[in-house]
Amino acid sequence: MDDIARLAKVSKPTVSRALSNSPLVKDATREHVLEIARKHGYAVNRNAQKLRHKRTNTIAVSLDFRSHKQNHISDPFIFELLAGVAEALGDLNQDLLLCAPDHNNADAFQQMLLSRGADGFIVLGQGHRENMLEAFAASGAPLVVWGAAGEHTGYCVVGSDNYLGGQLAGDYFIRKNRKRFLFFGDTSFREIQLRHDGLQQVVANSGNEIEIDTLTLSNFSYEAAFNAATNYLGKRRSPPDAVFAFSDTAAMAFVCAFRDAGIEAGKEASIVGYNDIPSAAYFNPPVTTIKQDIHQAGKQLVSSLMRLLDGEDAPSSTIHTELIVRDT
Amino acid sequence: MDDIARLAKVSKPTVSRALSNSPLVKDATREHVLEIARKHGYAVNRNAQKLRHKRTNTIAVSLDFRSHKQNHISDPFIFELLAGVAEALGDLNQDLLLCAPDHNNADAFQQMLLSRGADGFIVLGQGHRENMLEAFAASGAPLVVWGAAGEHTGYCVVGSDNYLGGQLAGDYFIRKNRKRFLFFGDTSFREIQLRHDGLQQVVANSGNEIEIDTLTLSNFSYEAAFNAATNYLGKRRSPPDAVFAFSDTAAMAFVCAFRDAGIEAGKEASIVGYNDIPSAAYFNPPVTTIKQDIHQAGKQLVSSLMRLLDGEDAPSSTIHTELIVRDT
DNA sequence: GTGTTTCATGAAACGCATTTCAAAAATATT
DNA sequence: AATATTTTTGAAATGCGTTTCATGAAACAC
Numbered sequence: 152m153d154d155i156a157r158l159a160k161v162s163k164p165t166v167s168r169a170l171s172n173s174p175l176v177k178d179a180t181r182e183h184v185l186e187i188a189r190k191h192g193y194a195v196n197r198n199a200q201k202l203r204h205k206r207t208n209t210i211a212v213s214l215d216f217r218s219h220k221q222n223h224i225s226d227p228f229i230f231e232l233l234a235g236v237a238e239a240l241g242d243l244n245q246d247l248l249l250c251a252p253d254h255n256n257a258d259a260f261q262q263m264l265l266s267r268g269a270d271g272f273i274v275l276g277q278g279h280r281e282n283m284l285e286a287f288a289a290s291g292a293p294l295v296v297w298g299a300a301g302e303h304t305g306y307c308v309v310g311s312d313n314y315l316g317g318q319l320a321g322d323y324f325i326r327k328n329r330k331r332f333l334f335f336g337d338t339s340f341r342e343i344q345l346r347h348d349g350l351q352q353v354v355a356n357s358g359n360e361i362e363i364d365t366l367t368l369s370n371f372s373y374e375a376a377f378n379a380a381t382n383y384l385g386k387r388r389s390p391p392d393a394v395f396a397f398s399d400t401a402a403m404a405f406v407c408a409f410r411d412a413g414i415e416a417g418k419e420a421s422i423v424g425y426n427d428i429p430s431a432a433y434f435n436p437p438v439t440t441i442k443q444d445i446h447q448a449g450k451q452l453v454s455s456l457m458r459l460l461d462g463e464d465a466p467s468s469t470i471h472t473e474l475i476v477r478d479t
Numbered sequence: 480m481d482d483i484a485r486l487a488k489v490s491k492p493t494v495s496r497a498l499s500n501s502p503l504v505k506d507a508t509r510e511h512v513l514e515i516a517r518k519h520g521y522a523v524n525r526n527a528q529k530l531r532h533k534r535t536n537t538i539a540v541s542l543d544f545r546s547h548k549q550n551h552i553s554d555p556f557i558f559e560l561l562a563g564v565a566e567a568l569g570d571l572n573q574d575l576l577l578c579a580p581d582h583n584n585a586d587a588f589q590q591m592l593l594s595r596g597a598d599g600f601i602v603l604g605q606g607h608r609e610n611m612l613e614a615f616a617a618s619g620a621p622l623v624v625w626g627a628a629g630e631h632t633g634y635c636v637v638g639s640d641n642y643l644g645g646q647l648a649g650d651y652f653i654r655k656n657r658k659r660f661l662f663f664g665d666t667s668f669r670e671i672q673l674r675h676d677g678l679q680q681v682v683a684n685s686g687n688e689i690e691i692d693t694l695t696l697s698n699f700s701y702e703a704a705f706n707a708a709t710n711y712l713g714k715r716r717s718p719p720d721a722v723f724a725f726s727d728t729a730a731m732a733f734v735c736a737f738r739d740a741g742i743e744a745g746k747e748a749s750i751v752g753y754n755d756i757p758s759a760a761y762f763n764p765p766v767t768t769i770k771q772d773i774h775q776a777g778k779q780l781v782s783s784l785m786r787l788l789d790g791e792d793a794p795s796s797t798i799h800t801e802l803i804v805r806d807t
Numbered sequence: 808g809t810g811t812t813t814c815a816t817g818a819a820a821c822g823c824a825t826t827t828c829a830a831a832a833a834t835a836t837t
Numbered sequence: 838a839a840t841a842t843t844t845t846t847g848a849a850a851t852g853c854g855t856t857t858c859a860t861g862a863a864a865c866a867c
Binding site for chain 3: 161162163164165168175176177180199202203204205
């Protein structure tokens with residue numbers, strides 16, 4: 152910058168002001184400085200800037216790649232979410248630092264803020280680490296999480312309207328006059344528990360005599376879901392006629408397990424998935440599912456975090472959630 | 480750091496050395512300093528560090544979210560690649576800055592390096608911007624690209640062995656005694672062209688009388704592929720009996736288009752996809768495809784870039800590529 | 808024409824850590 | 838015990854912008 156100042160025959164502060172579009176500098180001077188800077192391929196050093204400003208304009212986005220790798224990332228949903236976040240951050244000229252800190256190592260998160268590597272965190276997928284996130288947020292960290300808020304959640308959560316999702320699935324099954332429901336998913340995750348609650352509420356409200364069984368599974372992959380489903384169907388006398396799966400991948404797996412058991416999804420049984428991943432639409436048969444507005448999700452996550460960074464309050468929120476009826 | 484120095488009753492340089500594990504500091508002193516730093520929740524300011532070091536330990540990863548959004552990211556392949564890169568960078572303690580600069584705006588790329596926002600670039604998907612990348616690399620930018628190298632490519636490319644992929648598909652078709660080949664993809668992308676060349680080479684070598692037609696499509700989505708396929712089948716007198724599609728998504732679309740035309744994939748016709756995305760395996764029928772070692776890809780991209788950053792040479796390379804035979 | 812505002816610019820300080828170079832302390836050598 | 842060597846430590850300079858505060862110039866008021 153000193154060089155540019157010399158070349159432009161002005162002082163360093165003037166160059167700084169010109170480059171940052173400060174109104175304190177005369178238009179003619181600004182033009183002149185900009186021209187020289189451009190001609191010499193000069194770019195302001197971001198690190199010096201960040202050091203001085205104490206603001207990095209960088210958001211750390213945490214994605215648990217490990218667990219997704221384990222699942223072969225069969226579920227592209229989380230990546231669409233990432234894409235949405237990336238776009239929303241880009242619109243605000245914020246840099247996106249992608250990191251995969253240890254699930255439960257709060258220190259790794261703290262370190263990022265303390266060392267001023269980022270201004271705040273967007274955590275994609277809360278998993279089972281509510282406690283860690285709770286503590287992190289309590290320490291004053293600007294933090295927004297994709298997931299589901301509980302009664303006493305002390306941080307800002309943006310998520311699907313899981314309870315509504317459960318209700319929508321329940322309504323659909325009841326419209327189809329189904330009686331033997333199966334909830335397929337691990338309710339130890341709060342998102343999943345809420346979907347279960349929504350389903351149950353609708354059932355209770357319907358007055359019909361409907362049972363709800365639950366099938367938990369250990370792993371998010373297609374294979375695990377298929378095995379669990381097959382195993383389940385083999386053991387039960389009367390198979391379910393309505394399955395609400397925690398993901399589209401799991402729903403597809405159940406469709407196949409049904410088929411192997413001689414049950415045709417969409418005829419003898421209904422199946423609803425979750426997320427509306429692209430392949431749900433072109434699976435054979437196309438899978439009925441709960442769709443969330445991912446684009447809105449990305450925008451929402453980012454805008455809530457920005458609010459926090461500005462010292463304002465950011466309440467948790469849910470995004471638009473709807474049932475997409477297809478052939479199952 | 481001054482505060483820590485005072486509290487530890489040593490000087491600032493000593494603290495700096497202790498925290499960076501320098502051998503110049505006595506073990507006892509280091510312990511003591513570390514203890515104080517830990518106790519007071521002190522973390523070295525990364526921005527000051529980067530400023531001083533002139534090395535950021537940050538790699539910018541460029542992903543064209545726009546085009547992927549347009550395609551509804553039906554193809555999760557690129558994200559698996561991102562996951563691989565993220566993991567490899569994490570292992571080396573490098574930060575990953577995810578950015579989506581304008582495809583053709585070389586300035587945005589330059590700016591990132593000039594402003595010391597990152598040490599180098601990993602570009603995921605070269606698309607049609609070979610010229611821009613060529614110029615960028617020629618300007619001395621440390622750059623590694625996922626794609627396919629051409630005759631005169633002046634930058635380091637890591638990619639699938641596309642030519643071999645084409646050969647593998649061709650061999651498969653010939654083994655099945657297919658005669659009317661269709662290459663389904665846009666050969667204006669170099670990766671795709673290479674696959675076409677590989678297929679053609681095998682055909683030429685076989686001595687059999689085999690024709691190869693090509694069906695180009697404008698867009699990577701399932702819908703576009705399905706429409707193109709349906710349209711194609713409607714127009715042709717004799718349908719192809721072997722289709723090599725540029726992606727698994729497109730292959731699945733063709734399976735469905737075939738079905739609508741009364742042709743069963745795997746019986747009257749063979750179809751081979753590319754990438755081996757998870758849903759290829761559980762599509763109905765499971766899709767035969769060309770699989771690449773993504774994990775190796777991530778490692779390779781990163782290690783090549785690190786070599787460049789160390790001033791060494793980094794030749795282009797291809798990763799392990801194989802045929803996965805399934806039902807189509 | 809003098810006094811007051813307003814505007815534009817620059818000198819110096821600052822943000823935080825690292826590095827160079829010199830000095831001090833500890834250890835080894837004779 | 839005195840000297841030579843090695844190991845540790847610290848003062849000051851450095852990397853690069855931004856900000857504060859002061860000054861000079863220009864514009865306005867009377």
